[in-house]
Amino acid sequence: DAKTTQPPSMDCAEGRAANLPCNHSTISGNEYVYWYRQIHSQGPQYIIHGLKNNETNEMASLIITEDRKSSTLILPHATLRDTAVYYCIASGTYKYIFGTGTRLKVLA
Amino acid sequence: DTGVSQNPRHKITKRGQNVTFRCDPISEHNRLYWYRQTLGQGPEFLTYFQNEAQLEKSRLLSDRFSAERPKGSFSTLEIQRTEQGDSAMYLCASLNGMGTEAFFGQGTRLTVV
Numbered sequence: 001d002a003k004t005t006q007p008p009s010m011d012c013a014e015g016r017a018a019n020l021p022c023n024h025s026t027i028s029g030n031e032y033v034y035w036y037r038q039i040h041s042q043g044p045q046y047i048i049h050g051l052k053n054n055e056t057n058e059m060a061s062l063i064i065t066e067d068r069k070s071s072t073l074i075l076p077h078a079t080l081r082d083t084a085v086y087y088c089i090a091s092g093t094y095k096y097i098f099g100t101g102t103r104l105k106v107l108a
Numbered sequence: 109d110t111g112v113s114q115n116p117r118h119k120i121t122k123r124g125q126n127v128t129f130r131c132d133p134i135s136e137h138n139r140l141y142w143y144r145q146t147l148g149q150g151p152e153f154l155t156y157f158q159n160e161a162q163l164e165k166s167r168l169l170s171d172r173f174s175a176e177r178p179k180g181s182f183s184t185l186e187i188q189r190t191e192q193g194d195s196a197m198y199l200c201a202s203l204n205g206m207g208t209e210a211f212f213g214q215g216t217r218l219t220v221v
Contacts, residue, residue: 032208043112043214044199096151097153
């Protein structure tokens with residue numbers, strides 16, 4: 001699985017869009033990009049995944065660059081409940097390799 | 109409840125004791141994973157089951173650790189002769205056959221004193 005690089009922390013004002021970047025420059029063609037988040041003391045929660053097209057669901061949007069070397073998770077209207085650690089994972093196998101993620105703090 | 113269930117949620121044990129954790133995955137999910145998470149780190153893969161077969165074990169899983177999934181349903185993770193370094197959150201996850209979304213349990217927090 002490709003290594004991913006994320007900023008260790010970010011702040012976002014409540015109600016604004018939160019844009020979380022991820023670099024996965026060594027991603028291979030069969031590897032998907034997955035995003036999970038982990039709120040304090042809970043298990044990780046699936047957010048979204050994609051291969052090469054942009055994806056949107058009720059939680060977030062995922063923008064993947066054309067060369068697939070990086071992606072951005074967008075939370076369109078961040079709330080205080082979105083404060084969490086966000087993990088970007090590039091995987092084409094049956095298991096996920098988590099990094100240390102981005103700690104997003106949504107500010108009132 | 110249709111989520112992944114882990115028991116106990118918290119366990120405090122003395123060094124040298126054995127502990128066992130249980131994970132009940134979502135019923136139709138044939139893939140089951142165990143991860144370990146220490147403070148400030150992301151979850152680390154420990155082992156993977158497809159149905160009752162244990163298909164991969166991480167090097168992190170020393171010979172003091174054993175995991176089973178009898179009949180391809182619930183799974184147990186046992187740690188023998190616990191050490192202080194075993195203190196961590198132990199997470200279980202299950203996936204369906206498509207494997208596009210992992211569902212994690214709330215974890216078991218182990219403290220070895």
